[in-house]
Amino acid sequence: MTGTALRLARAEARAARDQSAAPVSGLDRAIAALEQAVEGSVQQAIQALPETTAPHCPHRAAHRPGRARLIDNDPELRAFITARIDRLTFCQLADAVAAHFPPERHVKKTAIHAWWKRQRAARKPDHSG
Numbered sequence: 730m731t732g733t734a735l736r737l738a739r740a741e742a743r744a745a746r747d748q749s750a751a752p753v754s755g756l757d758r759a760i761a762a763l764e765q766a767v768e769g770s771v772q773q774a775i776q777a778l779p780e781t782t783a784p785h786c787p788h789r790a791a792h793r794p795g796r797a798r799l800i801d802n803d804p805e806l807r808a809f810i811t812a813r814i815d816r817l818t819f820c821q822l823a824d825a826v827a828a829h830f831p832p833e834r835h836v837k838k839t840a841i842h843a844w845w846k847r848q849r850a851a852r853k854p855d856h857s858g
Contacts, residue, residue, distance in 0.1 A: 735770060739763040799836055800844045806834055810841060819845075 742763060746756040800807050809829065813822055819838035827835050 735763055735767045739767060798844065800840065803834060806830060814845060
């Protein structure tokens with residue numbers, strides 16, 4: 730019996746019980762058995778799901794829309810930028826990234842600037858009262 734068929738049978742048994750003037754213990758037992766079968770089939774379906782092949786991504790785990798920021802998700806790129814952020818301008822840093830990394834890992838100066846601002850804001854102590 731499929732989960733849909735079990736749910737339908739459970740609903741029909743409940744409807745029959747509700748229409749009856751006196752409680753019928755047989756229907757109550759049938760409803761309990763059907764509810765147990767539904768729960769069992771749901772648990773079996775959950776256990777049968779394949780393992781995910783996608784790597785863990787905090788961006789997705791937080792249910793945030795859009796693509797995750799490249800600098801935040803690429804430790805090598807982030808280390809490269811962090812090592813040079815205090816010596817190069819954002820334009821020079823974007824050029825250095827373009828020279829060192831393949832095109833799919835390139836970031837522009839605006840992305841570097843936005844990342845830098847977020848990093849500074851995260852390190853700033855909160856002085857609000």
